[in-house]
Amino acid sequence: MLKPHVVILGAGFGGTYVAKRLAKHVKSGLIDVTIVNKTNYFLFTPLLHEVATGSLSPTSVAEPLREVFSGTGIELCQGVVDSVDFNEHRVQIISSGTSSHHTLPYDYLVIATGAETNYFGISGAEKYALPLKDLNDAVRIRTHIIDCFEEAVMCEDSAERARLLSFVVVGGGPTGVETVAEMNEFIHGIIDRYFYKSHDCEHCEVKVSLVHAGPELLQQFPDSLRVAVRKHLVAKGIDLRLNSRVTNVTSHTLSLTDETNTTDDMIAAETIPTATVIWAAGVKPIDTRLSIDEFFHVNGDERAFALGDTAGTLPMLAQVAVQQASVVADNIIASIKQKPLKDFSYHSRGTLVSVGKWFAVGIFSSSDKSIGVIKGRFAWWIWRTTYLSKFASWKKRIRIMFEWTLQLFFPRDITKLT
Numbered sequence: 001m002l003k004p005h006v007v008i009l010g011a012g013f014g015g016t017y018v019a020k021r022l023a024k025h026v027k028s029g030l031i032d033v034t035i036v037n038k039t040n041y042f043l044f045t046p047l048l049h050e051v052a053t054g055s056l057s058p059t060s061v062a063e064p065l066r067e068v069f070s071g072t073g074i075e076l077c078q079g080v081v082d083s084v085d086f087n088e089h090r091v092q093i094i095s096s097g098t099s100s101h102h103t104l105p106y107d108y109l110v111i112a113t114g115a116e117t118n119y120f121g122i123s124g125a126e127k128y129a130l131p132l133k134d135l136n137d138a139v140r141i142r143t144h145i146i147d148c149f150e151e152a153v154m155c156e157d158s159a160e161r162a163r164l165l166s167f168v169v170v171g172g173g174p175t176g177v178e179t180v181a182e183m184n185e186f187i188h189g190i191i192d193r194y195f196y197k198s199h200d201c202e203h204c205e206v207k208v209s210l211v212h213a214g215p216e217l218l219q220q221f222p223d224s225l226r227v228a229v230r231k232h233l234v235a236k237g238i239d240l241r242l243n244s245r246v247t248n249v250t251s252h253t254l255s256l257t258d259e260t261n262t263t264d265d266m267i268a269a270e271t272i273p274t275a276t277v278i279w280a281a282g283v284k285p286i287d288t289r290l291s292i293d294e295f296f297h298v299n300g301d302e303r304a305f306a307l308g309d310t311a312g313t314l315p316m317l318a319q320v321a322v323q324q325a326s327v328v329a330d331n332i333i334a335s336i337k338q339k340p341l342k343d344f345s346y347h348s349r350g351t352l353v354s355v356g357k358w359f360a361v362g363i364f365s366s367s368d369k370s371i372g373v374i375k376g377r378f379a380w381w382i383w384r385t386t387y388l389s390k391f392a393s394w395k396k397r398i399r400i401m402f403e404w405t406l407q408l409f410f411p412r413d414i415t416k417l418t
Contacts, residue, residue: 003029003030003031003032004030004031004032004107004108004336005031005032005033005034005105005106005107005108006022006031006032006033006034006106006107006108006109006110006332007033007034007036007091007104007106007108007109007110008033008034008035008036008110008112009036009081009084009091009109009110009111009112009113010036010037010111010112010113010114010308010310011035011037011039011041011042011065011112012042012043012045012112012114012308012309012321013045013308013318013321013322013325014112014114014307014308014309014321014322014324014325014328015035015037015110015112015308015325016035016042016065016068016325017321017322017325017326017329018110018112018307018325018328018329019033019035019069019074020325021325021326021329021330022074022329022332022333023069023072023073023074025333026072026073026074027072027073030333030336031332031333031336032073032075033073033074033075034074034075034076034077034104035065035069035074035075035076035077036077036079036081036091036093036104037065037076037077037078037079038078038079038080038096039062039078039096039135040064040065040066040076040078041062041063041064041065042062042063042065042068042392043061043062043134043135044061044062044063044387044390044391045061045133045318046318046387047060047061047387047400048061048132048133048134048135048137048138049132049138049175049178049179049182049183050182051135051138051139051142052132052137052138052139052141052142052179052182052183052278053141053142053145053179053182053183053185053186053412054142054186054412054413054414055182055186055403055404055407055412056400056403056404057403057413058135058138058139058417060396060399060400060403061135061400062135063391063392063393063396067393068392068393077093077102077104078095078096078097079093079094079095079096079102080093080094080096081093081094081113082094082101084109084111086109086298086301086303086304089105089106089107089109089303090103090104090105090106091103091104091105091106091109092104106303107303108303108304108305108332108335108336109303109304109305110305110306110307110328110332111290111298111304111305111306111307111310111311112306112307112308112310112321113285113286113287113310114285114286114308114309114310115133115283115284115285115286115309115310115316116133116283116284116285116286117131117133117279117282117283117284118281118282118283118284119279119281120281120282122246122247122248122249123247123248123249124248124249124250125246125249125277125279127249128249128250128251128277129170129249129277129278129279130144130276130277130278130279131278131279132175132179132278132279132280133283139417139418140418141278142417143416143417143418144276145167145183145186145187145190145276146190146414146416147416148164148165148167148275148276149164149165149190149194149195151164152164152165152205153195159273161205162205162207162273163252163273163274163275164275165205165206165207166206166207166209166272166273166274166275166276167183167187167206167207167208167209167274167276167278168208168209168210168211168254168272168274168276168277168278169183169208169209169210169211169278169280170211170212170246170254170277170278170279170280170281171211171212171279171280171281171282172210172211172212172213172214172216172217172218172219172242173217173218173219173280173281173282174218174351174353175280176210176212176217176280176281177210177217177218177229177233177353177355178353178354178355179278179280180208180209180210180233180238181232181233181236181238181354181355181356181359182354182356183208183278184208184236184237184238184356185236185356185357186412187206187208188206188237189411189412190411190412190414191206192411193411194414207239208237208238208239209238209239209240209241209272209274210233210238210239210240210241211241211244211246211254211256212240212241212242212243212244213243213244213245213246213259213281214242214243215242215243216230216242217229217230217233217240217242218353218361220351221351221353221361221363221373222363222373224373225361225363225373225375228361228375229353229355229361232355232356232359233355236356241256243258243259243260244256244257244258244259244270245257245259246281247269249277251275252273252274252275253271253272253273253274254271254272254274254277255269255270255271255272256269256270256271256272257269257270258270283309283316285309285310286310287310289309289310289311289312289313290306290310290311290312291311292305292306292307292311292312294343294344295331295341295342295343295344296311296324296327296328296331296344298311302335305328305331305332307321307324307325307328308320308321308324308325309321314346319348319349320346323344323346323347324344324346327342327343327344330342347365348365349364349365350362350363350364350365351363352379352382352383352386353383354380354383354384357380358376358377358380359375359376359377359379359380360375360376360379360380360382360383361373361374361375361379362374362375362379362382362383384404388400388401
């Protein structure tokens with residue numbers, strides 16, 4: 001008798017952890033599982049900002065899927081989803097390598113295709129801003145920063161040099177805060193080591209800014225931690241622009257409106273000359289966010305499940321997808337065995353945000369209630385330890401620990417990768 005075939009679309013946190021949970025059932029011969037993903041690796045997105053700012057090498061935050069699932073019997077398909085036929089129970093796949101089309105039948109489908117950058121329809125943002133959503137984005141940002149310095153050294157026009165050395169991060173959530181803090185250290189490390197007093201390329205010419213539309217950074221955090229983060233960033237010389245909404249992005253400028261100044265119904269406007277706008281203002285589902293029931297069924301289809309960023313109304317966080325994954329996997333097995341399904345209740349375990357070297361803030365939660373806050377060096381150590389524990393292989397953990405240790409004693413690598 002043919003075994004039920006489970007097809008998982010996407011190998012982010014949701015899809016990968018569903019597959020991990022199902023691996024024992026593949027080994028036992030109960031089911032077959034195939035993962036479809038556009039790349040051949042699982043990407044640890046919480047550390048992408050460290051790749052973008054020279055702290056980690058690109059391969060450190062990516063784990064080959066064939067290595068992660070070696071010996072499990074799980075099949076892998078590198079491609080993108082062209083269409084899903086829910087009536088005929090099949091998926092059309094376009095190969096990432098040859099662009100050839102393939103049909104993949106399924107008995108149970110898991111949709112975990114994740115999210116993409118949300119530009120909120122702001123003029124020029126998608127064309128000129130640099131997103132930070134995948135590995136190529138991180139490498140592109142790192143290369144771009146290095147190029148700005150190389151060009152600034154040769155530039156004789158002071159205004160143009162100032163534009164080249166103006167770096168702006170948009171978004172005051174965890175990604176934006178972590179990115180701007182690491183980028184500030186990367187940039188000033190470059191100056192100290194390689195460019196100090198070289199053709200007037202000095203600290204005083206560099207400007208690192210963080211733009212946020214709201215009145216506070218990290219709005220999900222308590223006041224004490226928000227204040228601590230704000231003071232830490234300002235002490236590092238970062239220009240904070242709160243209550244500042246982006247209205248336009250060009251190849252040379254970023255336009256803002258001051259949300260607090262509405263005298264005579266006129267909103268104050270400002271244009272910042274800059275060559276670098278990094279977009280960390282939010283994400284959205286790759287298609288549309290799917291409607292699911294308490295068992296993660298898509299639109300009542302008992303053969304199709306969805307989780308993570310692409311489904312429901314919960315926050316688009318890795319820990320949400322990981323918690324959902326165990327319930328989705330268990331419900332697939334329960335469906336096969338014709339047993340009762342589980343519903344899902346999300347419980348936040350807290351949030352940690354790094355704010356550069358030696359400083360982080362965090363909330364610990366139980367049953368969605370905050371039970372404690374931490375900040376400073378200890379929080380920074382907890383942040384790093386927690387993320388290290390999430391990697392599947394000790395090889396990756398050791399590699400990252402080695403690179404982090406090198407960073408304590410040596411400047412970040414400025415070798416151009418593209």
